[in-house]
Amino acid sequence: MAGSVLQEKLLPTLDYLLYEWLDLGALLERERFRDHDRAGITDLLGTAAEIATARYEPANRVIDDQEPRFDDGRVLLPKETQEAWDAYVDMGFLLATHDEEHGGLQLPRTADFASKIILGAASIGISPAILTEANAALLLTYGTEKQQSVFARRELAGAWTGTMCLSESQAGSSLSDITTRAVPDGAGSEDDVLGPRYRVTGDKMWISAGEHDLAENIVHLVLAKIPGPDGAVDPSTRGISLFVVPKFVVDADGALLERNDVVLVGLNHKLGYRGTPNTALSFGDGSHRPGGERGALGYLVGNPGDGLRQMFHMMNAARIEIGLGAAALGFAGYAASLDYAKQRRQGRPVTRDGKDASRPQAPIVEHADVKRMLLAQKAYAEGGIALGLYAARLLDEQQTGTADEAAEAGRLLEILTPVVKSWPSEWCLEANSLAIQVLGGSGYTRDFPVEQYWRDNRLNMIHEGTHGIQGLDLLGRKVRLEGGAYLDALASRVQRTVARAQQAGLATEADALATAWARAVATAEAAWGTGDPEDALPSATLFLQGFGHVVLAWVWLDIAAGAVAGTHPEAPGKVAAMRFFFGYELPKVGAWLDVVARRETLCRDLDVALL
Amino acid sequence: MAGSVLQEKLLPTLDYLLYEWLDLGALLERERFRDHDRAGITDLLGTAAEIATARYEPANRVIDDQEPRFDDGRVLLPKETQEAWDAYVDMGFLLATHDEEHGGLQLPRTADFASKIILGAASIGISPAILTEANAALLLTYGTEKQQSVFARRELAGAWTGTMCLSESQAGSSLSDITTRAVPDGAGSEDDVLGPRYRVTGDKMWISAGEHDLAENIVHLVLAKIPGPDGAVDPSTRGISLFVVPKFVVDADGALLERNDVVLVGLNHKLGYRGTPNTALSFGDGSHRPGGERGALGYLVGNPGDGLRQMFHMMNAARIEIGLGAAALGFAGYAASLDYAKQRRQGRPVTRDGKDASRPQAPIVEHADVKRMLLAQKAYAEGGIALGLYAARLLDEQQTGTADEAAEAGRLLEILTPVVKSWPSEWCLEANSLAIQVLGGSGYTRDFPVEQYWRDNRLNMIHEGTHGIQGLDLLGRKVRLEGGAYLDALASRVQRTVARAQQAGLATEADALATAWARAVATAEAAWGTGDPEDALPSATLFLQGFGHVVLAWVWLDIAAGAVAGTHPEAPGKVAAMRFFFGYELPKVGAWLDVVARRETLCRDLDVALL
Known part of the structure; x- marks a missing residue:
């Protein structure tokens, strides 16, 4: 069965990121994953794409039009929701990453999260799967044997x-x-x-x-x-x-x-x-x-008293999935607006000789500004997906790496999670707005899916900890815990990428990343210059934004360092997205970080009566 | 009758901008406006606020829930739309600015646009008045006497x-x-x-x-x-x-x-x-x-053949009104989220000693990040309103000034219109997103108005010429026409503001504005360095964004130069908004303008197959 336009676009990108960038192949050689190989995972993602095409995409507008209704203590949902849920459960996705002893497949999280992107891009709102799985995972970690067998096992079975x-x-x-x-x-x-x-x-x-x-x-x-x-x-x-x-x-x-x-x-x-x-x-x-x-x-x-700590076990995984869902929506809008732009004819490129109105109209994808809006979406959405998969890879490393590797993965997860959650929530929302803009008036109607992606995505800056909460978590806790060890762990990775990029002939971008990273670190230090949270934290959200953009520059440069000499058909597009990010996005960082670094007091000290 | 929370907040701002900033009082001394005085205009705006409170605000959710329905060639609308339209017509708002010989009141456009902000903030979607008035205005300019008497006069009467x-x-x-x-x-x-x-x-x-x-x-x-x-x-x-x-x-x-x-x-x-x-x-x-x-x-x-030129007469006025409508929505979200933030208690400020959970929760308006989101909304929305009213003042100047004044006003309108239309469309949409964020999960529900403001506002970057079209108009035409005379006209105003600000003790901001302005002008020159539109225009939208932010910095500094020593109760808030704009927003300009200045070719030359 053929996949939709969306899935045909998405699968090669995931394949590239999983094998060319994250080297999932190497991970599959580990003992836990011995029953999996690339062909099997490709089949599994293909199956996810089939379910997405057959059950999720057609239902996406239905579940929006027919929102849940309250009926005498019950919730009525359209039948498409049940069909999609049943298809998901029947394929065993809920169990995929779990231990064989619990009936699971011991699939790497990296591959499992790729399947979630496939389904989320098709219909982010359709499934209660995320919380069911996270709920079961919490009980498998903290619950008694009986709580696991009675509750968690039935959840993972989809019952x-x-x-x-x-x-x-x-x-x-x-x-x-x-x-x-x-x-x-x-x-x-x-x-x-x-x-x-x-x-x-x-x-x-x-x-x-x-x-x-x-x-x-x-x-x-x-x-x-x-x-x-x-x-x-x-x-x-x-x-x-x-x-x-x-x-x-x-x-x-x-x-x-x-x-x-x-x-x-x-x-x-x-x-x-x-x-x-x-x-x-x-x-x-x-x-x-x-x-x-x-x-x-x-x-x-x-x-008693362990509730919040336990819940954070669930919440950290949920935060990564929120970011991935936001990125999946960004990609869905990208694919939809690209498809439209290739077909829609409007206007003619302006040349030195002016416009020749007697020529046929051009597909709008040929206009420079439309290409900009599409390339921006690609940079935001694929960057968000890449970051989320990177986090998933770290979860696998935590589970299957050596003690040192697992510890380092844990530190990286601590520092990255606020960004994994917040950055796609903000920038893939912007991607969805650009998708609307590419479609123009049509994008503002409910005849096309992009306006719904934009509405759906607006939730992601709010739930599972708002942008403001993520900023406080990052600048108020994560950059300081364990004497800055989390930040140091990421610094090593950034330096490794800088070196790779220099060897790959991307010296200009390598320098730009090194400079931006140093600026981000210096900003955190300056924010805490007085040691007083009242000085350090008023602009924590801006730190999150600036730091997030630096992290994405790192992700893109790391991808491009491998792609610039690559022969994979996806590689040149990845390099173009990296160039966009460094040319158009990374220069925005200073405006955010400077506010933090100077410990701006304007908002903190503002008399509320002046608002 | 008391106004709503929204109107109680809006009226003092309008009063400040009209009299303390735009000196509407001086305009009222002109012959055309001899029948108007400040007291009368205050009454008129008060009446608009009453209609807005009684007819527009209560209808705003109704017209969203009960969208127009198609019924056998007819359009069915909720009764609230008819009631609001009738109230608007009965008050004579359609006729307000027109000549007495046509039954009009010869109200200044500046005051008329203020009334439009009042009604637009209450319900932007309710009224076909904008196009009716612009349609009539076109016929009064280009139509025959008979076309005027038969068509335009009935339109202005609301029939x-x-x-x-x-x-x-x-x-x-x-x-x-x-x-x-x-x-x-x-x-x-x-x-x-x-x-x-x-x-x-x-x-x-x-x-x-x-x-x-x-x-x-x-x-x-x-x-x-x-x-x-x-x-x-x-x-x-x-x-x-x-x-x-x-x-x-x-x-x-x-x-x-x-x-x-x-x-x-x-x-x-x-x-x-x-x-x-x-x-x-x-x-x-x-x-x-x-x-x-x-x-x-x-x-x-x-x-024959004059159609587009004539239509632009209507479209330029419509574009200014689009910008004002966007700003009105921005203000509506600001007022709603400020009201919420003062009442909603959640969390406690973090101090050097940590959080004391035994204290009562604080109103969220006391949190620095919430203040930031509110002050940003104020800067975007009131800045957009100020810019739109400035344009209206120029329309009055065109009509009633000396020949030189009128000509200069015309040049300023040419260069400013793309910004007046586009800047509030982009940044007051962002303001509405911040309003949602202030309300958190509540902001994402339809129990509060802010999500609707955000949806409504998304249209404004599309209709009456998209962002991309405005960018081409600005960089492709307006900065170059008449040997740069339009840009020069604005340069004089900017320089006047720089001098005023220096005298008012705002030397740092004056320098920042002068630098930013010079950078914008140099960017336009660099873009056209080869004289080839294929080099100059691929990043025209980014020029629009950068130039727009510089224009708003000028508007805010001009307002603050008068406010910094002012005694009006609104004055200190205006200075705070200016400080926000210069501290948080103006530094963003370089990231946009640099792309234009270096004649970036990435997007123009991008192989579409890489998308």
């Missing part, structure tokens, strides 16, 4: 789905302020086979896939605080614990029993990303009372 | 509305390629009392307010080509003529007769701006046959 329930109406970025509470469920509750049993009460907000009928049960992972004997809770994040709260209560073997005390109280009506229902849930409002008691039954995961 | 019918499916930016044709309507047609009578046939696309029942007739201004005796047409834009084609044929006194051969063939389903129906119209398809003949009856305006 049940998962959520992460962090936010509340009054506590989004500020999780220390959650008011959801968990109290032990009476005598003997500490010995429940599924884990210490609690009654959970509280209201959660912004819960993706919090209610639906796609699967027979939903596994909520819920943050809540356990009051002390005096009824008080630790006001900080250290007071947060994590609980498994299933939609239907289950027995020790996972058989469904009665409905738990969790109810859907509302749906959020969103600008985009409409395939995934976004819900407000109430725990313990008494609508359902398992065992006749009020409060949702929940089972503690790990130890 | 009929107007359109501009330029684009066709295959001819948007490339108007030379229109295929709509006009042939004389038989013997005696040249002597029709309404003007030389033709039969018009062809299909027009993207026609705003092309069909509706808000008024009893619609006056289409249609571009078409008149075939020569051999049936051939001039392939260039010089072959384009302009025709008045009413929806209903009228007699010499304007009484409605039969339906003209113009039919609605479709509605465009848009991303935003949904209050205004956007239509595909067919002229002369035979559905209605006035006089039993096929072809829509149309009356030539001016001379």
Whole structure:
């Protein structure tokens, strides 16, 4: 079966990045991945592209037009969502990276994330898979054996789905302020086979896939605080614990029993990303009372107070996937606008002799400004994809490398994750805006997909930690932890790329990258010049932007250093995108970093009354 | 009656710009405006704010939810649209700037545009007023006395509305390629009392307010080509003529007769701006046959071949209004997100001692990054409003100044119009994105207005000449015409501002502006270094962006030079916005202009196969 225009464009790019750049071939020689080879992975990505073409792309406008509806405590979704979910589950994608002992395929994350790009580009909003897999992965790391076999295994089989329930109406970025509470469920509750049993009460907000009928049960992972004997809770994040709260209560073997005390109280009506229902849930409002008691039954995961740390295990992976999803949307818009630009005839190139109106109109892809808008999209989207796959490769390295390699991969992941999440969210949104612009008036109509990509992508700067939160994480924590070891790890990689580029005849760009990197590092030092976070952090978001652009320059130069003498058909386009990035984008860095480096006080000290 | 939160915020800003900055008071002393004074104009703007609060703001979500529907050749609109239109007409806003002899009020355009900002901020999509007024203004300039009395006067009375019918499916930016044709309507047609009578046939696309029942007739201004005796047409834009084609044929006194051969063939389903129906119209398809003949009856305006020049009269005014509309949307998002940020509590400022989770959460407006996002919105939106009002002031100067003043105003309008149109379209869209970001997840829902502002605003980089077209107009024509006289006119104003700023104690910013201006001028010269448009124009859009930022720096410094020692309550906020612009925005200019100055060939010469 033939792939869509989008998939025909995407597969060669992924192939190039996986094998020519990230050397997935070498990774496949490791013991964990012994059952995989390039041909098999190519088949698997081809299958993903077929499902994307057959099930995801045709459904993408449907799930936007027919957004989730609230019906007496249930969520109604178009049938296309169920079909896409079933196809995804049937292919075993949920299990792909997991251990064979859990029924998994031990596929490298690098290849698995490539399949996610394929499906995400086709319809980012259709599937609750991301959270289900991350939810199961958390339980496989921190849960008891029983929690794993009852909950995680069923999630990975696609029989049940998962959520992460962090936010509340009054506590989004500020999780220390959650008011959801968990109290032990009476005598003997500490010995429940599924884990210490609690009654959970509280209201959660912004819960993706919090209610639906796609699967027979939903596994909520819920943050809540356990009051002390005096009824008080630790006001900080250290007071947060994590609980498994299933939609239907289950027995020790996972058989469904009665409905738990969790109810859907509302749906959020969103600008985009409409395939995934976004819900407000109430725990313990008494609508359902398992065992006749009020409060949702929940089972503690790990130890009390470990909730946020555990949840970050899930959230870091989710943040990488957010960035990849944003990049996938960027690529979808790129492919759609390129296809349009090749077919749409309008105007004529201006020459020294003026315009000759008697000639036929030219395809707009021949206009310099249209080429600029397409090349920019390519640089943003493929750069974002490359960065995300690089992060996935680091996850594989963490799992299968030597102790030193794994530790270095961990440090790189720490420093890169805020950028992997935020940079594509910002610049692939810009790519989608450029796609609209290439299509002109047509791009502003719902007859073409690009306006939806743009709406869908706007979520990515908000969920799983806003741009502002990522900036604080990067400049406030990551560049400083372990004496700057995370930043040093990345510095080594940058220096390696600079050397490679010099050998590849890209000395000008190598110098530009070295200069920009030094400027970024110096900026972080200058920001912390007084040691006071009130001086260092007011412009943390601008640091994130500037640092992000430097990271992408590094990614592009590393790709181009291999491509400049390459014979792969994708190679010349990669070099062109690198030249665009260095010629048009990297010079933007100074405007952001200078604000940070001078510890600008304008916004921090601004009298709110002047706004 | 009290105004909304939005209007309470907007009116003082407008008052400041009109009187403290643009010295509208001095303009009111001129003969044409003798019946107006500050108190009267303040009343008028207050009335506009009342209508905006009562009719426009409550309708804004309604017109988005209930987008125009196609029903058997008619367009169905929610009743709120009719109510808003009637209120607008009843207040006489359509007539406001026109001559007393035409029933007008001879209000300065500067004040009139301020009223448009008030209404546009409340609901940009609700009203077909812009095109109706511009349509009438064109006829008052180029039409016969009879065309004026029959068509223009009824439009200004709000009894009929107007359109501009330029684009066709295959001819948007490339108007030379229109295929709509006009042939004389038989013997005696040249002597029709309404003007030389033709039969018009062809299909027009993207026609705003092309069909509706808000008024009893619609006056289409249609571009078409008149075939020569051999049936051939001039392939260039010089072959384009302009025709008045009413929806209903009228007699010499304007009484409605039969339906003209113009039919609605479709509605465009848009991303935003949904209050205004956007239509595909067919002229002369035979559905209605006035006089039993096929072809829509149309009356030539001016001379054959003058069509595009005449239409530009309308289009230049429309372009200024597009920019003002974009700025109004930017301001609406600013006001909404500021209001939210003052009420929403989340997180605590980080201090040297860390966070104290036992303290109550702070309003987010106290966070430095939120202040940055708000101050950026203020700088973009109020800067865009200021620039648009400056252009309006120039229109007044053109009409009422001495011959020299009028000529200089004309030159300034020529050079500024591409920026007035494009800069707010780009940066007030960014402002709307920041408004969403301030609201976080709430901003992504349809429970708040900011996501709609963002969708609505995305149109403005497209219609009435895309960003790319504005860039070509600026760098390809405006900076070069009359030996650079347009650019010189603006240079004088910039130098005057630099001197004012130096005297006001803003020497650092004065130097920065002088440097940036010199860089922009040098960039234009370098772009044209070879004299070849193929070298000069590939990066014209980037020149537009860089030049636009320099223009806004000039606007902000000019405002701040007056505000820095001012006692008006608005003054300190203006100085803060200027400081933001110079500290965070002006440094971006080099990244754009350098690409232009080096006559970058990357995109122009890029092999399309590499995309």
